[in-house]
Amino acid sequence: MKAILIDDKxxxxxxxxxxxxxxxxxRNFTIAGHRGYRDGRHFSNLDEVPVGEMAYLxxxxxxxxxxxxxxxxxxxxxxxxxxxxxxxxxxxxxTCTVSGRQRVAVKGKLxxxxxxxx
Numbered sequence: 001m002k003a004i005l006i007d008d009k010x011x012x013x014x015x016x017x018x019x020x021x022x023x024x025x026x027r028n029f030t031i032a033g034h035r036g037y038r039d040g041r042h043f044s045n046l047d048e049v050p051v052g053e054m055a056y057l058x059x060x061x062x063x064x065x066x067x068x069x070x071x072x073x074x075x076x077x078x079x080x081x082x083x084x085x086x087x088x089x090x091x092x093x094x095t096c097t098v099s100g101r102q103r104v105a106v107k108g109k110l111x112x113x114x115x116x117x118x
Contacts (some may be wrong), residue, residue, distance in 0.1 A: 027084040042096035066108030
């Protein structure tokens with residue numbers, strides 16, 4: 001797996017795709033973002049997203065609807081949460097814990113692809 005460069009500069013500006021050439025709605029679409037206690041502002045409440053909540057990803061001509069299935073604190077070295085699983089299209093959102101030593105990983109399963117009207 002070849003990873004996209006994730007550094008403080010691009011994380012403070014926006015959310016960042018973790019894996020190169022990934023596409024929403026296919027396999028494990030992974031996104032990282034700062035928690036918000038520093039320069040970032042995107043995932044400051046990620047650890048509060050409840051299981052069952054819906055997350056929507058807007059991309060080009062479609063919106064992808066994911067139902068959140070889990071939220072957990074993991075070690076920074078637990079990169080297996082980024083792995084694809086056969087026949088499973090999901091979303092994984094990653095940010096740091098407040099201490100910065102661990103990561104919050106929120107996962108959701110793809111429920112629906114909604115085509116945008118032109």
